Amino acid sequence: MIHDLFSKRQRRQRGEMSDVFQYDTLPEPLRRQLCMLFQQTLGTSETDNRGLATQVYHRILGALAEEWARPDLLPERFDFHPERLLFDAFVQEPDNERALDVIELVFQWANRQSASVEYYKGIDGRAYVDERIEELNVRFREHGVGYAFVSNEILRVDSEVMHTEVVKPVIHFLSVPGFEGPQEEFFTAHDHYRHGFYKEALTAANKAFESAMKVICEQKGWEHKKNDTARKLIMICIENGLFPSYYQSHLSALSNLLEGGVPAIRNNEGGHGQGGVVTTVEPHVVSYTLHMAASAILLLVNSAKSMDAR
Known part of the structure; x- marks a missing residue:
């Protein structure tokens, strides 16, 4: 007590x-x-x-x-x-x-x-x-x-507000049947981050983000390919009306935010060969990326639930 x-x-x-x-x-x-x-x-x-x-x-x-x-x-x-x-x-x-x-x-x-x-x-x-x-x-x-x-x-936990408002709800939503893959990848990202494996954390965060979209596509019966990238999956979700119509004016900006946020950081920092110079991924960049991924997943899942209720 x-x-x-x-x-x-x-x-x-x-x-x-x-x-x-x-x-x-x-x-x-x-x-x-x-x-x-x-x-x-x-x-x-x-x-x-x-x-x-x-x-x-x-x-x-x-x-x-x-x-x-x-x-x-x-x-x-x-x-x-x-x-x-x-x-x-x-x-x-x-x-x-x-x-x-x-x-x-x-x-x-x-x-x-x-x-x-x-x-x-x-x-x-x-x-x-x-x-x-x-x-x-x-x-x-x-x-x-x-x-x-x-x-x-x-x-x-890097931010109490972020943890309460974003990370915990994502964990809750990913605990439902069908989202086992994204949930495991999301936890893997946090585990890598905790142990200082920052590039691996970025890769796992991006996988969780992509997997969440693939699960939603499968549940909705939207045509997609197993190897579709985040960019392609975002467009499939938008084209199938995942987001409410009153978000229409923001869809382009939202697409750029999701596509240019989580995937791009991962591609630039952790997803490609580093050449002759050893690149360092800073912890604050990884923290930002994990929270960005969590926010994006939360948006996607909540939008899918909203679509079911309409």
Whole structure:
């Protein structure tokens, strides 16, 4: 539970709670808060009379031990307090991305158990886990850490407004059947971005943009080819009236925006050979492109829904 304490309100009034996200550090106070949140979310061995939470902690530690090549994280067979080993490893882990691994695994397991009436006995497990996820994301924001747990994975957040108004709605719309391809490509773009693979992020963002249009074309029965480019797909959507008629005066500008925004940045920065000089794609350019792709996808999907309702 989030408590709006006096000290927190005072820090806000003094402007000490930053609106600018940072990504390189998970502060120790945040880590210790999250350890308590882990306990609230998964339970503890002391209250685990059925052994279910203990099994989950063992599996999380086993996954980390394998992926990090850390056999010291493997709990003993008869260790009845594996969460202590996990919490210590999380608080002490110097690598920020590995610390995020722990957070992601904990809440992925919570999502997995949310439907279990045995694990969350006597309560609505899905609602309870959702509340804990929201608390996690609030803690990230309070500490000015630019990450959020969305759709079962950690995503980098560059702008809270952009994330709330564009990225989250896109994730929601792409979660419906038929959009599995664009959704996977959209998450891949964010994952590449988070790990600094900027050219790969641009390519994946463009693929998500193109795939979303192809799905809409397939659902509407509009003729198109599998290898159609973004430019061609945009024209197919426009020619078939995807956008409401009162957008007519803006269609040319919109087409130029979509065609000259996401695809062109990708083609110029990440899609072709770089010749004899190693080109560098700046993070802010990639961030802009990802948000541009998300905005374009959101526009396309909302327009398709509007067409269905007419």
